[in-house]
Amino acid sequence: MIRTPEALLQALGLPEQLLPAARQGHQLFPVRVTQAFLNRIRPGDLNDPLLRQVLPLTNETEPSPPGFCKDPLAEEHAIASPGLLHKYTSRVLTVSTSACAIHCRYCFRRHFPYAEQRQSQDDFAQKLDYIRQNPAVNEVILSGGDPLMLPDAQLRRQMEALATLPQIRTVRIHTRLPVVLPERITDALLDALECFPRQRVLVIHCNHPQELDADVVKALARLRPLTTLLNQTVLLRGVNDTAETLIQLSQTLFECDVLPYYLHQMDPVEATHHFAIADARAVEIHRELTRSLPGYLVPRLVREEAGAPSKTLLISS
Numbered sequence: 001m002i003r004t005p006e007a008l009l010q011a012l013g014l015p016e017q018l019l020p021a022a023r024q025g026h027q028l029f030p031v032r033v034t035q036a037f038l039n040r041i042r043p044g045d046l047n048d049p050l051l052r053q054v055l056p057l058t059n060e061t062e063p064s065p066p067g068f069c070k071d072p073l074a075e076e077h078a079i080a081s082p083g084l085l086h087k088y089t090s091r092v093l094t095v096s097t098s099a100c101a102i103h104c105r106y107c108f109r110r111h112f113p114y115a116e117q118r119q120s121q122d123d124f125a126q127k128l129d130y131i132r133q134n135p136a137v138n139e140v141i142l143s144g145g146d147p148l149m150l151p152d153a154q155l156r157r158q159m160e161a162l163a164t165l166p167q168i169r170t171v172r173i174h175t176r177l178p179v180v181l182p183e184r185i186t187d188a189l190l191d192a193l194e195c196f197p198r199q200r201v202l203v204i205h206c207n208h209p210q211e212l213d214a215d216v217v218k219a220l221a222r223l224r225p226l227t228t229l230l231n232q233t234v235l236l237r238g239v240n241d242t243a244e245t246l247i248q249l250s251q252t253l254f255e256c257d258v259l260p261y262y263l264h265q266m267d268p269v270e271a272t273h274h275f276a277i278a279d280a281r282a283v284e285i286h287r288e289l290t291r292s293l294p295g296y297l298v299p300r301l302v303r304e305e306a307g308a309p310s311k312t313l314l315i316s317s
């Protein structure tokens with residue numbers, strides 16, 4: 001794994017002039033890239049869409065435009081119990097780890113107060129109590145960080161515990177690991193997932209077709225018999241802001257039996273404004289997807305709004 005800006009630039013033969021800015025960004029949110037992801041980046045190409053997601057550039061330390069802040073979603077207000085977010089009636093989201101295998105520069109949780117949440121990491125029992133007291137909850141989303149960073153034994157215990165709650169019909173896992181660390185999809189992990197016997201959904205996070213190499217295809221094939229596979233993408237300037245790229249992404253994912261779920265307009269989080277795309281342009285790209293793809297391969301274009309009862313569609317039909 002790459003953990004420093006120096007190592008990243010060196011591995012890809014990129015110029016040293018990029019180092020001061022990269023170091024500054026690294027201070028805000030450390031550089032972290034898996035070998036598997038690094039292998040898919042074209043050496044020497046500063047415009048590589050995968051590199052753009054992991055290399056801090058000067059823009060991160062520029063002052064953010066108005067409207068950008070540390071917690072635009074007011075997530076701190078949605079904390080129902082330590083490590084548990086309850087924003088939408090029927091589903092809760094659990095944060096059991098702050099760890100990720102890769103650090104995405106646009107991450108909306110880069111400023112999340114994980115440290116304050118950490119003391120209760122193993123306290124799954126308290127989350128279960130909250131769920132029992134809220135019978136409208138029928139789905140539990142494991143998120144983070146990346147929930148598949150948890151050890152298999154801990155995941156297994158969580159799956160078993162959730163299985164004991166009859167109100168929970170679905171366990172959903174939001175993870176980037178099948179894409180950025182495909183070797184994580186082991187037999188032991190699959191066994192752990194099976195400990196929840198009802199509906200299982202796994203939402204991967206893939207932004208560009210170049211992220212899908214043969215190892216990812218194999219990892220997805222192993223997950224497919226156990227879970228419904230969906231993908232969410234964040235619309236990012238300089239990474240995937242053309243209809244052509246997103247059409248290719250939907251088509252390639254479909255070949256792996258993954259259906260597109262959401263195309264997110266980025267949250268206005270401090271230090272990420274250089275990735276932002278105007279709504280008008282996002283809608284234009286989405287119209288092109290709708291024209292070119294069958295309906296089932298068109299992701300819903302959404303943004304998250306503090307206090308809204310669900311994600312907000314940018315196009316309502």
Ligand SMILES: *Cc1c(COP(=O)(O)O)cnc(C)c1O
Nearest residue numbers: 085086087088091092093141311
């Ligand atoms: C996005 C999100 C969900 C899930 O929303 P869906 O529309 O069901 O995918 C649940 N809880 C929180 C806090 C979220 O941010």
Ligand code: SF4
Nearest residue numbers: 100103104107145176
């Ligand atoms: S994998 Fe997800 S949570 Fe982790 S850094 Fe990337 S966007 Fe953020």
